[in-house]
Structures are given as C-alpha cells and as structure tokens.
Amino acid sequence: MRKVAFVFPGQGSQYVGMGADCYEHNDEARHLFDEADRLLGYPLTSVCFSGPEDELRQTQNTQPAIFLHSVAVAAMLRDDLRPAMAAGHSLGEYTALAVAGALSFKDALLLVRLRGQLMQRAGAENKGTMAAVVGLRSDQVEQICREASAAGVVQPANFNSPGQIVISGSVEGVHEAMELARQRGAKLVKELVVSGAFHSSLMAGAQEGLKQALDATQISDASIPVYANVTAEPVTKAQEIRELLYRQMTSPVQWERTVRNMTRDGACTFIEMGPGKVLQGLVKRTEPSADIKGYDKYHDLHEIARS
Numbered sequence: 001m002r003k004v005a006f007v008f009p010g011q012g013s014q015y016v017g018m019g020a021d022c023y024e025h026n027d028e029a030r031h032l033f034d035e036a037d038r039l040l041g042y043p044l045t046s047v048c049f050s051g052p053e054d055e056l057r058q059t060q061n062t063q064p065a066i067f068l069h070s071v072a073v074a075a076m077l078r079d080d081l082r083p084a085m086a087a088g089h090s091l092g093e094y095t096a097l098a099v100a101g102a103l104s105f106k107d108a109l110l111l112v113r114l115r116g117q118l119m120q121r122a123g124a125e126n127k128g129t130m131a132a133v134v135g136l137r138s139d140q141v142e143q144i145c146r147e148a149s150a151a152g153v154v155q156p157a158n159f160n161s162p163g164q165i166v167i168s169g170s171v172e173g174v175h176e177a178m179e180l181a182r183q184r185g186a187k188l189v190k191e192l193v194v195s196g197a198f199h200s201s202l203m204a205g206a207q208e209g210l211k212q213a214l215d216a217t218q219i220s221d222a223s224i225p226v227y228a229n230v231t232a233e234p235v236t237k238a239q240e241i242r243e244l245l246y247r248q249m250t251s252p253v254q255w256e257r258t259v260r261n262m263t264r265d266g267a268c269t270f271i272e273m274g275p276g277k278v279l280q281g282l283v284k285r286t287e288p289s290a291d292i293k294g295y296d297k298y299h300d301l302h303e304i305a306r307s
Helices: 020-025 026-038 046-048 061-077 092-099 103-125 138-148 171-183 201-215 238-246 256-262 278-286 300-307
Strands: 005-006 084-087 127-136 154-161 163-171 188-192 267-273 293-295
Touching: 005 061, 005 138, 005 256, 020 046, 020 300, 026 046, 026 061, 046 061, 046 092, 046 103, 046 256, 046 278, 061 092, 061 103, 061 163, 061 267, 084 256, 092 238, 103 163, 103 201, 127 171, 138 154, 138 163, 154 256, 154 278, 163 171, 163 188, 163 201, 171 188, 171 267, 201 238, 256 267, 256 300, 278 293
Parallel strands: 005 084, 005 267, 267 293
Antiparallel strands: 127 163, 127 188, 154 163
C-alpha cells in the first residue's frame, strides 16, 4: 500500500520571515502563533517574522520557532492530507510527536523551548563544535571518531544520508577527526557554525535537565507510528517515547536508516512540513525513487488544498 509520511525539519532550517504569510492568510495558523507567544511569555512570532537573524539563530529561539512553523503548516493541511507515519530530525521529532497526538501543543512547545535553553547553556559550559563529512561510509567515519577520541570527545551526530555524516564533540576531537577524514579521502570536510556539540556526550548536562521535564510531562500513545531518531524504528507507546526523547540528546540522529525504514514500511511519498528544504534533499539522496514534496509557505498549502 502506498503511504504518505510527514517529516519535520530540525535546527538550521530557520529563516527570517518564516510563517508570516501563513499567519496573514490562515486563522488556525494565526491562533497557534498567538498562543505560542502567550504560553512562552515573549513575542516568538516577532522573532520568526522580523528577526533579527542573530536572535532567531539562538538555539533557545530557533527550536521553538521551527516547531511552531511546522505545527502550523501541518494544522493547515489537516483536512487535506493524513499521514500514515511521521518522523522529525532532532527537534523535529517533537513536532512529529505533537502532530501524532503524543504531546499536546503546549507541552511540546514548552519542552522544545526548554530543550533549546538547556542545549545553549550546555554549549556555553562545554565548548564544542560540529563538522560535516561528505564522501565516506558510516563505518569509516565511526572508525575515524574512535581514533580521534585520543585528542578529545568526538562522535557521529547525524547519519543524514549516504555519504553525508555530521560529527560532534570537543574542538580538539572534532578538528583531529576532520584532519583524519581529509586523509582518508573525504570529498568535503566542513566545520559548522553551531553553539554546541549537539548529539554528543557534551550534552549530558542538558540531558539531565530535560529528563526532569520529560518525567513531569503528560505523554500519550501516538496515533500513528513515529520513527525515533535513536533507533530509526517506529514507536507509539508513551513510555518508550519518553525514554527515546531522553536518549536522543546524546545519541546520533539515524536519519538515513529512518528514511529507509519508512520506505520499508510502505512510505512512497515524503512531505516535509515547515521551513526550508533540507529534509527533501536528504530523502532524495537516500531513496531516489520516492515522491518528495515540501510545504512551507501559504502558497504551497493553497495549491495542495485546491488539487
């Protein structure tokens, strides 16, 4: 059976102006943006629509902003498209769980805001960095990280698509791994502009803070399978969701395997909901035969609603 999968972007997909046209033209989107400002106690909507970019790029703002935009897009399409499954890249997993009914909008928004704050604080306390490595197999990158660990903490953070892996850790560890990757024939090795070593052991402090919030949050069984970053397998049970969200903070995002497993389970159409086109590119490189769409701006949604 041909199935539709919703996928939700993570940090890095944000842009100034995101969601403004949805807010202008759709009552449900407007309600969600206004409600987010009320729940957070500050004008996140203004940061999304007008920036400045430096403020939007702060992890504590970026994460709730992308979550909010993605949820609003999904809500606008609720009557036109029904997914059989969902997944999200890093913070996008919270969006997927909200759309699947495992988290309420309020709880997911507050969790994502706290997650961003904790990650930003951990990044300031434990200086680290991340780098993209293109053109090597995952086992090669894993071996490089093991060897480079003599210089400092370094580990795979995102298995994004075939031959595209992001590593994360201490500045010394990541720089050593970057040099080894170049020596082993990587096509591209590029340090990323980030505020911390996300999805590495340097996020352990943030992980403990998040656990307290997760334990205090009502989580329900998901109405559709949500493919977890940690395992790349579908999950619906509340307690398993809670444990996997906790583990996600210091574990690599298994995105390539997630896309392959969703295809294995019948997904033929992947629709990215929210800002940017990052996941569309990753899905295309992983499953070239998949039908891939993206809905970001109001015009995109208006077209699908009329089709």
